[in-house]
Amino acid sequence: xxxxxxxxxxxxxxxxxxxxxxxxxxxxxxxxxxxxxxxxxxxxxxxxxxxxxxxxxxxxxxxxxxxxxxxxxxxxxxxxxxxxxxxxxxxxxxxxxxxxxxxxxxxxxxxxxxxxxxxxxxxxxxxxxxxxxxxxxxxxxxxxxxxxxxxxxxxxxxxxxxxxxxxxxxxxxxxxxxxxxxxxxxxxxxxxxxxxxxxxxxxxxxxxxxxxxxxxxxxxxxxxxxxxxxxxxxxxxxxxxxxxxxxxxxxxxxxxxxxxxxxxxxxxxxxxxxxxxxxxxxxxxxxxxxxxxxxxxxxxxxxxxxxxxxxxxxxxxxxxxxxxxxxxxxxxxxxxxxxxxxxxxxxxxxxxxxxxxxxxxxxxxxxx
Amino acid sequence: xxxxxxxxxxxxxxxxxxxxxxxxxxxxxxxxxxxxxxxxxxxxxxxxxxxxxxxxxxxxxxxxxxxxxxxxxxxxxxxxxxxxxxxxxxxxxxxxxxxxxxxxxxxxxxxxxxxxxxxxxxxxxxxxxxxxxxxxxxxxxxxxxxxxxxxxxxxxxxxxxxxxxxxxxxxxxxxxxxxxxxxxxxxxxxxxxxxxxxxxxxxxxxxxxxxxxxxxxxxxxxxxxxxxxxxxxxxxxxxxxxxxxxxxxxxxxxxxxxxxxxxxxxxxxxxxxxxxxxxxxxxxxxxxxxxxxxxxxxxxxxxxxxxxxxxxxxxxxxxxxxxxxxxxxxxxxxxxxxxxxxxxxxxxxxxxxxxxxxxxxxxxxxxxxxxxxxxx
Numbered sequence: 175x176x177x178x179x180x181x182x183x184x185x186x187x188x189x190x191x192x193x194x195x196x197x198x199x200x201x202x203x204x205x206x207x208x209x210x211x212x213x214x215x216x217x218x219x220x221x222x223x224x225x226x227x228x229x230x231x232x233x234x235x236x237x238x239x240x241x242x243x244x245x246x247x248x249x250x251x252x253x254x255x256x257x258x259x260x261x262x263x264x265x266x267x268x269x270x271x272x273x274x275x276x277x278x279x280x281x282x283x284x285x286x287x288x289x290x291x292x293x294x295x296x297x298x299x300x301x302x303x304x305x306x307x308x309x310x311x312x313x314x315x316x317x318x319x320x321x322x323x324x325x326x327x328x329x330x331x332x333x334x335x336x337x338x339x340x341x342x343x344x345x346x347x348x349x350x351x352x353x354x355x356x357x358x359x360x361x362x363x364x365x366x367x368x369x370x371x372x373x374x375x376x377x378x379x380x381x382x383x384x385x386x387x388x389x390x391x392x393x394x395x396x397x398x399x400x401x402x403x404x405x406x407x408x409x410x411x412x413x414x415x416x417x418x419x420x421x422x423x424x425x426x427x428x429x430x431x432x433x434x435x436x437x438x439x440x441x442x443x444x445x446x447x448x449x450x451x452x453x454x455x456x457x458x459x460x461x462x463x464x465x466x467x468x469x470x471x472x473x474x475x476x477x478x479x480x481x482x483x484x485x486x487x488x489x490x491x492x493x494x495x496x497x498x499x500x501x502x503x504x505x506x507x508x509x510x511x512x513x514x515x516x517x518x519x520x521x522x523x524x525x526x527x528x529x530x531x532x533x534x535x536x537x538x539x540x541x542x
Numbered sequence: 543x544x545x546x547x548x549x550x551x552x553x554x555x556x557x558x559x560x561x562x563x564x565x566x567x568x569x570x571x572x573x574x575x576x577x578x579x580x581x582x583x584x585x586x587x588x589x590x591x592x593x594x595x596x597x598x599x600x601x602x603x604x605x606x607x608x609x610x611x612x613x614x615x616x617x618x619x620x621x622x623x624x625x626x627x628x629x630x631x632x633x634x635x636x637x638x639x640x641x642x643x644x645x646x647x648x649x650x651x652x653x654x655x656x657x658x659x660x661x662x663x664x665x666x667x668x669x670x671x672x673x674x675x676x677x678x679x680x681x682x683x684x685x686x687x688x689x690x691x692x693x694x695x696x697x698x699x700x701x702x703x704x705x706x707x708x709x710x711x712x713x714x715x716x717x718x719x720x721x722x723x724x725x726x727x728x729x730x731x732x733x734x735x736x737x738x739x740x741x742x743x744x745x746x747x748x749x750x751x752x753x754x755x756x757x758x759x760x761x762x763x764x765x766x767x768x769x770x771x772x773x774x775x776x777x778x779x780x781x782x783x784x785x786x787x788x789x790x791x792x793x794x795x796x797x798x799x800x801x802x803x804x805x806x807x808x809x810x811x812x813x814x815x816x817x818x819x820x821x822x823x824x825x826x827x828x829x830x831x832x833x834x835x836x837x838x839x840x841x842x843x844x845x846x847x848x849x850x851x852x853x854x855x856x857x858x859x860x861x862x863x864x865x866x867x868x869x870x871x872x873x874x875x876x877x878x879x880x881x882x883x884x885x886x887x888x889x890x891x892x893x894x895x896x897x898x899x900x901x902x903x904x905x906x907x908x909x910x911x912x913x914x915x916x917x918x
Binding site: 212213214216217245278329357360361362363364366367368369370371372374375376378380381382394396397398400402403406426427464537538541542 | 565569573576607639655663666667670671673734764768769770771774775776778780809810813814816817818819828874877878881
């Protein structure tokens with residue numbers, strides 16, 4: 175059945191290429207391709223990359239010809255990336271962690287094609303990496319969550335145990351703990367980026383276990399929807415479950431439940447790189463920007479957040495942007511109690527990019 | 543609190559049992575409902591000798607159409623009914639192509655999935671971020687509030703009961719009615735059925751439409767009850783699992799329920815053992831103990847010797863599980879292993895039933911997937 179599934183999806187992709195946006199008016203437009211792990215309508219991760227693509231189209235008009243393929247499973251991505259390269263695409267953005275090895279393999283066969291892999295750590299002469307410092311946004315969320323929880327239980331829906339996700343959990347926990355020493359994290363790994371039903375089940379299970387603030391590192395709006403449903407029929411002054419918009423603002427999915435959000439704003443980076451490719455100045459590099467350059471944008475705060483809490487979160491946000499505050503500043507111990515960062519020491523990017531441990535105080539084990 | 547069964551250090555025996563029966567079990571049953579519906583529909587289709595791989599497409603079509611109709615009309619029931627119609631309509635496109643134009647069933651089924659996913663995305667574009675009206679739950683004041691049993695048996699929305707009743711009806715139809723016999727005959731040997739004067743194509747079209755209607759309702763259950771919102775691609779592969787369940791059930795309606803509960807249940811277990819920090823060994827022991835009790839009750843009637851051997855075996859397993867749970871109270875299964883379980887089980891079942899020499903043991907309809915034309 176697994177085979178059938180990939181077969182089905184594979185065929186889906188082949189057909190999906192039919193939906194490419196092709197507008198070639200000028201002589202020789204730069205062909206830019208995007209590969210997404212979810213549907214562009216997920217209103218989360220893939221949706222935001224699609225917004226970046228649209229911004230590129232807007233910026234360069236006829237000078238570019240962009241294509242995209244959505245819902246590409248990570249396990250089947252090599253074929254899809256190769257096909258895009260064969261079609262003569264000049265610059266290809268592969269936008270999920272699991273596309274790393276496939277991207278490098280295809281890049282080796284197409285030395286003249288430029289590749290950009292999101293959230294990965296392996297580069298080549300024609301493969302750049304880029305990501306956002308979303309953990310900075312997690313720090314802001316952690317402060318809000320730590321203050322807003324009344325049960326002191328925060329539920330966290332995690333996707334896959336990769337450094338990006340573990341970083342987010344650690345940053346949120348440290349921030350929540352710093353404002354609320356009694357806070358406890360319950361973490362559920364769902365082994366998927368996008369499965370609304372499973373994410374909804376996870377949110378329900380966490381609420382059942384006493385969580386009153388839900389954080390997510392998956393791509394669908396289902397957890398927000400579940401949180402919003404708890405606000406139905408409440409009396410004046412009562413509160414339901416809170417949640418955060420992930421990757422996208424998700425305001426319309428949780429007008430009451432949504433505390434804030436992390437918005438991935440890829441447009442500036444995509445425009446910059448397309449420009450570089452046009453000018454012939456494109457080089458393999460690694461870009462990792464955060465709140466400072468707006469790659470990590472913090473969405474508006476919920477009206478229920480008290481003014482002092484909002485001020486505290488805003489101050490943290492501004493301090494991070496100004497480079498005065500690093501979310502991982504010692505003293506921080508690892509889960510097993512060993513020292514990770516000494517007093518005043520900040521984490522280096524290498525450790526952050528390969529993060530595979532929980533910090534002290536988080537319970538449970540990271541799955542393999 | 544005393545940890546008698548090693549389920550979780552935070553729970554006493556009573557709270558643990560009540561958690562299992564009044565929280566975990568109902569959640570599993572809800573998660574399994576779309577699978578029960580879609581698999582039962584596909585089972586009937588396959589019993590008539592047609593392999594429709596478009597379940598995913600029909601489900602997502604039902605999800606979006608059901609959602610739109612429920613939102614616009616304000617009544618979830620209307621959503622489910624129209625979702626069933628939409629599923630059936632989409633299925634009939636498949637039916638027309640494969641039965642009248644004799645196209646390849648596998649390719650057409652895959653195409654149907656792609657078509658459904660695309661069309662649903664298009665139709666649902668303006669319906670993101672909207673909440674559907676709530677589907678009513680059974681609420682009999684005296685009964686539904688009864689501790690544990692109330693949650694276990696009497697607290698679901700009507701679709702859950704409908705799905706189970708549907709499985710019973712399909713079982714009865716296939717095994718105890720004349721039209722059911724005819725449908726099976728068409729699936730086993732369409733040439734012979736044709737020679738006897740049965741309208742092979744009409745019967746198959748009816749089965750295909752029924753399968754589509756069931757898949758459509760299953761899809762609507764996702765967007766109206768389980769999530770509940772509309773998002774593109776929200777079926778996320780559940781249609782393929784429904785197909786796997788039909789094989790797992792070896793084309794027997796009763797086993798569809800077991801398969802759906804297993805496949806749906808494993809997902810729920812995977813999530814809940816993490817959220818509630820549970821010991822899977824203890825859960826296994828409890829499930830085995832419950833099955834043993836049911837089998838004892840069953841055996842008291844039939845009094846077969848083999849039955850008692852089975853009871854003894856299961857009981858011993860339950861005790862072993864309990865002992866292991868107490869020995870390793872901190873045992874936590876990596877969630878990745880649990881995700882694999884349904885697929886592993888399907889493979890094991892397939893190997894086990896195909897081990898029999900005769901193809902009949904596999905129980906697959908003999909004409910499954912074969913093209914029929916009256917001139918052959």
